[in-house]
Amino acid sequence: MAFAKTTLSTFALCAVAGASCARDNVQIAGSSTVLPYAAIVAEAFGENFDFPTPVVESGGSSSGLKRFCEGLGDNTIDIANASRPMKEREIAACTAAGVTEIIEVRIGYDGIVFASNIEGNAFSFTPSDWFLALSDTILVDGAMISNPNMTWAEVNAAMPAQPLQTFVPGTKHGTREVFEEQVILQGCIATGALEAIVAANGGDMNQAENDCIALRTDGISVDIDGDYTETLARIEANPDGIGVFGLAFYENNTNKLQVATMSGVVPNVESISAGEYPVSRPLYFYIKAAHLDVIPGLKEFAEFFVSDDISGPDGPLAEYGLVSDPELEATQDLVADEITK
Amino acid sequence: MNLYHSKIHRSLLVKDARTQQRNNAELRFRAYGLTAVSVGIVALVILLVSIFTSGMTAFQQTKLQVTLELPEAKLDKKGQRDLVAMKKVTTIGYFKVLGDGLIAQLERLGIETGLKAKEVREILSKESAATLRNAVLADPSLIGSTVTMEFLANGRIDGYFKGRVDRASAQLDKNVEPGQLDIADALAERRLMYTRFNFNFILAPDASDQRPEAAGLGVAILGSIYMMLVVLFVALPVGVAASIYLEEFAPKNRLTDVIEVNISNLAAVPSIVYGILGLAIFINMAQFNQSSPLVGGLVLTLMTLPRIIIPARAALKSVPPSIRDAALGVGASRMQTVLHHVLPLAAPGILTGVIIGLGQALGETAPLLLIGMVAFVREYPAAFTSDSGLFGEASTALPVQVFNWTQRADPSFVERASGAIIVLLVFLLIMNALAIFLRRRYERRW
Numbered sequence: 001m002a003f004a005k006t007t008l009s010t011f012a013l014c015a016v017a018g019a020s021c022a023r024d025n026v027q028i029a030g031s032s033t034v035l036p037y038a039a040i041v042a043e044a045f046g047e048n049f050d051f052p053t054p055v056v057e058s059g060g061s062s063s064g065l066k067r068f069c070e071g072l073g074d075n076t077i078d079i080a081n082a083s084r085p086m087k088e089r090e091i092a093a094c095t096a097a098g099v100t101e102i103i104e105v106r107i108g109y110d111g112i113v114f115a116s117n118i119e120g121n122a123f124s125f126t127p128s129d130w131f132l133a134l135s136d137t138i139l140v141d142g143a144m145i146s147n148p149n150m151t152w153a154e155v156n157a158a159m160p161a162q163p164l165q166t167f168v169p170g171t172k173h174g175t176r177e178v179f180e181e182q183v184i185l186q187g188c189i190a191t192g193a194l195e196a197i198v199a200a201n202g203g204d205m206n207q208a209e210n211d212c213i214a215l216r217t218d219g220i221s222v223d224i225d226g227d228y229t230e231t232l233a234r235i236e237a238n239p240d241g242i243g244v245f246g247l248a249f250y251e252n253n254t255n256k257l258q259v260a261t262m263s264g265v266v267p268n269v270e271s272i273s274a275g276e277y278p279v280s281r282p283l284y285f286y287i288k289a290a291h292l293d294v295i296p297g298l299k300e301f302a303e304f305f306v307s308d309d310i311s312g313p314d315g316p317l318a319e320y321g322l323v324s325d326p327e328l329e330a331t332q333d334l335v336a337d338e339i340t341k
Numbered sequence: 342m343n344l345y346h347s348k349i350h351r352s353l354l355v356k357d358a359r360t361q362q363r364n365n366a367e368l369r370f371r372a373y374g375l376t377a378v379s380v381g382i383v384a385l386v387i388l389l390v391s392i393f394t395s396g397m398t399a400f401q402q403t404k405l406q407v408t409l410e411l412p413e414a415k416l417d418k419k420g421q422r423d424l425v426a427m428k429k430v431t432t433i434g435y436f437k438v439l440g441d442g443l444i445a446q447l448e449r450l451g452i453e454t455g456l457k458a459k460e461v462r463e464i465l466s467k468e469s470a471a472t473l474r475n476a477v478l479a480d481p482s483l484i485g486s487t488v489t490m491e492f493l494a495n496g497r498i499d500g501y502f503k504g505r506v507d508r509a510s511a512q513l514d515k516n517v518e519p520g521q522l523d524i525a526d527a528l529a530e531r532r533l534m535y536t537r538f539n540f541n542f543i544l545a546p547d548a549s550d551q552r553p554e555a556a557g558l559g560v561a562i563l564g565s566i567y568m569m570l571v572v573l574f575v576a577l578p579v580g581v582a583a584s585i586y587l588e589e590f591a592p593k594n595r596l597t598d599v600i601e602v603n604i605s606n607l608a609a610v611p612s613i614v615y616g617i618l619g620l621a622i623f624i625n626m627a628q629f630n631q632s633s634p635l636v637g638g639l640v641l642t643l644m645t646l647p648r649i650i651i652p653a654r655a656a657l658k659s660v661p662p663s664i665r666d667a668a669l670g671v672g673a674s675r676m677q678t679v680l681h682h683v684l685p686l687a688a689p690g691i692l693t694g695v696i697i698g699l700g701q702a703l704g705e706t707a708p709l710l711l712i713g714m715v716a717f718v719r720e721y722p723a724a725f726t727s728d729s730g731l732f733g734e735a736s737t738a739l740p741v742q743v744f745n746w747t748q749r750a751d752p753s754f755v756e757r758a759s760g761a762i763i764v765l766l767v768f769l770l771i772m773n774a775l776a777i778f779l780r781r782r783y784e785r786r787w
Contacts, residue, residue: 023630024728025720025735029713036750039549039717046719047471048431053719055632055735058748059710075628118513227748252550252750255514309433316467320551 023074026054026298030064030081031174032227033110033246034283037317038081041305044316049304051297054079061174065286069094072290078298080286083110083174091341101289101340105302106331107311109323111247111272112178112279115257117239121160123260127278129156131187133164134221136214139193144200147216167234167243168215170225178281179244180213183262186278188212232256247272248321272323273313280323289340302335392759392766399760402539402554403499405464405528408489409442411477422481435477436462436470439492452527456520464521466493468548468555494534496554496753498525502536505752542760546719547742553753556746558761560718564634564736565703565768567724571638571732572645572702577695579642580649581684584691587650588657589679608647615644616708624712632713632735634722640712641702648698649691656690657683689783696776700769706740715741739765 028038038056046053057064061082068080069090086104094102114125132155137144148154153161169175188194188209197208215221224231224243231243232253242260247267250257259267263278271277285305292299304310306328311317313324325331356364413420415438417427440462447454447461454461469492476490477483493499497517500506502525511517528534545557591597619640623629629636660683668678709715714737722734737745739761746758 027631027713027735029716032748035717036550040551042717043549043552043719044432047474048428050428055713056717057632057713058715058745075624075631077631228750229748249750251515253752254516255510309431316551 024296025052026079026295026301027057027077028054028079028081028285029057029059029067029077030079030285031061031083031283032058033061033083033174034081034107034285036248036320037107037283037322038285038305040316040320041301041310044310045297045301045304049297049300051300054297054301056081065090066093068286068288069097069099071097072099072288076288078288078291078295079302082284082286083281084177085282085284086286099288099290103287103289103302103335103338104341105285105287105306105335106282106325106327107285107306107322108283108317108325108328109272109280110283110321111267111269111277111323112175112182112281113245113247113250113267114242114260114262115235115245115250116242116260117235118256118258120239120258121162122258123152123159123242124262124264125260126156126190126263127183127186128190129159129187130183131191131193131212132156134166134168134215135184135188135193135212136216137193137211139191139196142196144193144196150220163240164220165238165240165242166221167224167231167241168221169231169244170223173225174281175244175246178279182279182281184213184215185209246321247323251321269313269318269321269323273326282325283322287335289338292338299335299338303332306331306335392762395756396759396761396763398503398505399542399756399763400539401503401536402541403494403502403534403536404491405494405534406489406491407439407443407446407465407533408487409439409446410487411484412438413485416477416484417481422484424478424481427478427481430474432467432470432474435474436465436467439465439470439473446533447524450527450531450533452524454520454524456518456524460518460521461524464495464498464524466495466554467552468493493552493554494525495521496552496751498522498534499536499554500753501525502529503756505756542757543764546721547717547737547745548719549717550749550751550754553749553751553757556754556757558739558742558764560721561737561739561742561761562764563722564637564714564718565739567634567722567732567736568638568641568738569699569703571635572642572699573695575639576642576645576649576698580646580695581653581691583646584650584653584657585679585684588654589675589683604647604650608651611707612644612705613707613711615640616711618643619708620711630729630733630735632716632718632737633729633733634736634738635730635732636712637709637714637736637738638732640708641705644705644708645698645702648701649695652694652697653687653691656687656694659690660686686785689779689785693776693780696772696779700772700776703768703772704740704765706738706744709738709741714738715745717745739768 028042035056035058042054042056045051061084064080065082065086067077070076094100114123116123132138133149133152135147138147149164151161151163152159155164168179194208194212197211198205201207222234224234228245228249231245235241235243236256245257250259265271265277267277272280287298287302308328309315311322311324311328315324318324415434416430419426440458443465444458444461472492473490497506497511497514498521501522506514506517508519508522511519511522525534541555541557543557543562544559545555546560547557548555587597587601619636623636623639624631664682664686665678668682669675673681716735716737718735718737720734722732722736725731726734743758743761743765746754746761
């Protein structure tokens, strides 16, 4: 790896020379869910500190972590935002490229909400409803059959006879994974379908779980590969549509959307931080510890990000829709002491 | 009587069946053409009307005037006017001071609110705290005095004056209260809140999702200008040199044929491919800075080169051979022939091609996605710094800013995205007008 070596040596030069490093701003990339939060913090950091405002790029958790693991040095990013924890193989890729010391910082939680056009019917869902509405196959009278449901009333007699039409995040989104695991799979278990599949396929649990989260492909469930603004546009055009959103997006568009309850709980910052609302996920950012001494302002930025003023329950991030972490104090210590994973 | 005679009887004024048929066919053909043109015009009109109706409001911004006291106890506890100590008070602290100032002003004016202090404060943009802090840090003697300053109003209040927000939608919207609109009305009545032309939309940098009212195109315009300079100064000489060589000097053989075909093919390569190439060559190998206009400009240069070479060759080709023959005949060398005679005559055509190529590069987003220019950047990039070199500081570009704003959650960014499109269209219009002007002014026909 001659190439990696040159990178490393130029980087070392940069560390020795101290201030005359080629980059004096913090460079961040990753999850589009974390992006607005990171941008809010970057903006506040730029106006309150003498360091330049960090540059925040979007592109998704996976692409951010991939760039994070490209190596050390000036032309690699310092921080990767992620809406899911880092995977084993990503850590392995990082190690292979020389990025061995990584600080994992959990900034809070993000709720995933189900919302429909404000002029349409109100809904209260359970995971089973979503499984019965969207799964490719469902359990009827002890046998798995291709999903016949066409209206919400067929799914659950308590709901209005509104045609099924849903807009769920595409597979490249971190939100999709949470939706599959915490809604569809839970519905699969609750309706007994998982058990039936396992019994039929000879006890292969992994395969059964994959079968559970396979969504129907007859146009009732539409994958949105863009962002939430696209989902919102679809719902505004189609009053029967129900979309999957991040809590922060919904909170910024409450005049157009009405939110559905999940298992009887209304999603909001309080119910999510209390752990009552079932569909949520932690948000993270990852710091390259080796960059802390080299990139000016990196440590200050990380500390500012997790400070009570910013990430606390009364801070601007909570106001925007982040569910603040009850263990924020531990995170602050972790950043201050630069404790790597 | 033969056939010929039977035909000649017919009058010129009465059309026979076949003529009628041919005339009808022509009429239909014209109608098709006219329909095609009108479809195009209607599409253009719809596009422009929708962009301008939603985007023109971005050039206006609602501001309010607040007269407030700057308490020393809150802004400089030690009272020594020491900048380092004063910087410890963050914008969060300033926002409270400013909010209290607004509440006191409302009381003085006798405007009843019935709102919580927090809700009154939020009539102000979050950006206004930074405005105040910067003013105080620039002139610490302001502390302790009473100042009157102009601040941005919150995006929702701004939307109220632009017709985007009304009391019914405010009722449903979590980010604005109808009571805040009442205060806004009362302030507007006293001429303390007003909507003015928004220079900051052109000049200010981007802002986060919490303050759409402060977001501007400054960084993006600067980044686009830098990139266009890079494209101009790299692609013009390279493109012109390549086309002169291919057109005037290169032998006609299989190799030049292959090159020729490849250039035509390169012009049709999707632009995202150049982004991947740029990432591999300029960032990973050459170690240029990510998100920098230098890399962006070089990537766009790669993309623009074939689009400059093809019209440049056409322009060189259109110079009549007699001019070359005459020059060679009076003893000029081939280089003199090209530089003294052919190139000046082809220049208007080449320039037109270059400007249209630049116009395409200006509107390009896809390759910039991969080199990190789709980013939140608030610092104006310097053209040159000793640390990051020429055009080495992070920036965005105009089309990228449009893309970026359409993804934001706050509905106020819709107006800003359309406004950015208008600015982009104006730039393109200027460039195309320049191309037309040059062509008209200098073009020669033979």
